[in-house]
Amino acid sequence: MDFSQENHVLVVFPHPDDEAFGVSGTIMKYREKKVPVTYACLTFGDMGRNLGYPPFATRESLHSIRKAEVEESARIMGIDDLRLLGFRDKTLEFEEHGKLKGVITDLIEELQPTRIITFYPGYSVHPDHEATADAVIESLADMPKDKRPALQLVAFDNRTFDDLGEPDIVIDIDGFTDRKLDVMAAHRSQTGKLLEDLAADTQQGDDARNRWMRYENFYSYEID
């Protein structure tokens, strides 16, 4: 995959930290080739259940904590165009139909991305993820086929391998794993346990490193 070939990559996720685990290495590889990357994050993740233990955050302070975390994450990845859209965590699927799609369409018209990274519809588990994926697909479906940006999608439902087979876009993130760890650490309100696993000299640690620190896996997607 030639990373310098894209004109502009648009990353769309609903939660701060959605970019950290499966995508941040890939984002950094684009930034290394000077490809502009816009990260549109739809909510502040303010309904998250991890508040630190002993708790250092509350339901009310989580908003500003996670905002700062995703800003730090973007800084580490070298993203200078971070868009925080300000929807409420957990509510995306209940917005008026077409609202989210309109937000995505506006972004596409403004940025003219050649590639969009987001979740795979039907295989991304969280209703906010599904609503995000649906909005992107609906938005692209309205565009003429030859004008549509390429889709590079994240799937992690338990049915993923059975239904979709092996991922067809596999990104080797060798050379970017130290900074990827920093990205994960930036989301410290959410990633404490995983960071411990990644640092641990245990089977669990090996599993975590194999899962997150070698390759990032995606599926391409064609809209009929």
Add this chain to the structure above:
Amino acid sequence: MEMKKIVKQDVQKVLTGFENTPVYLHVEITSGMYASHLDDNVFNAGTFLRNIQVEFIHATIRGGNRSKEHRVGLKLDNGGWVYVLGLTHYIEGENGEFIMHGFNAEGKLASALEISTQPFFK
């Protein structure tokens, strides 16, 4: 500023202070959106209500003796009720809001009851 473990008398005092005043509530019970992704046998139920305007005439905190969790009941001026089970921690927020949370054994938020005279962030 860290949340404190619930001390019933202290929390009761704060709750009583909100009696007979129009207030906004945030009420939440959650197992997280990944509960049934991580374990097929889990039936996932949860709720949140945010910026619900009520006035309560009587507030009481119970539990926390044999059980770890506390219960709070708010008796409303219209005869209605708000009930939350599973609260363990509390803090008085920067904007005068009173925040009670319940954390499970893994330290994840399981329940919340928040009371404020001002609307919560939208």
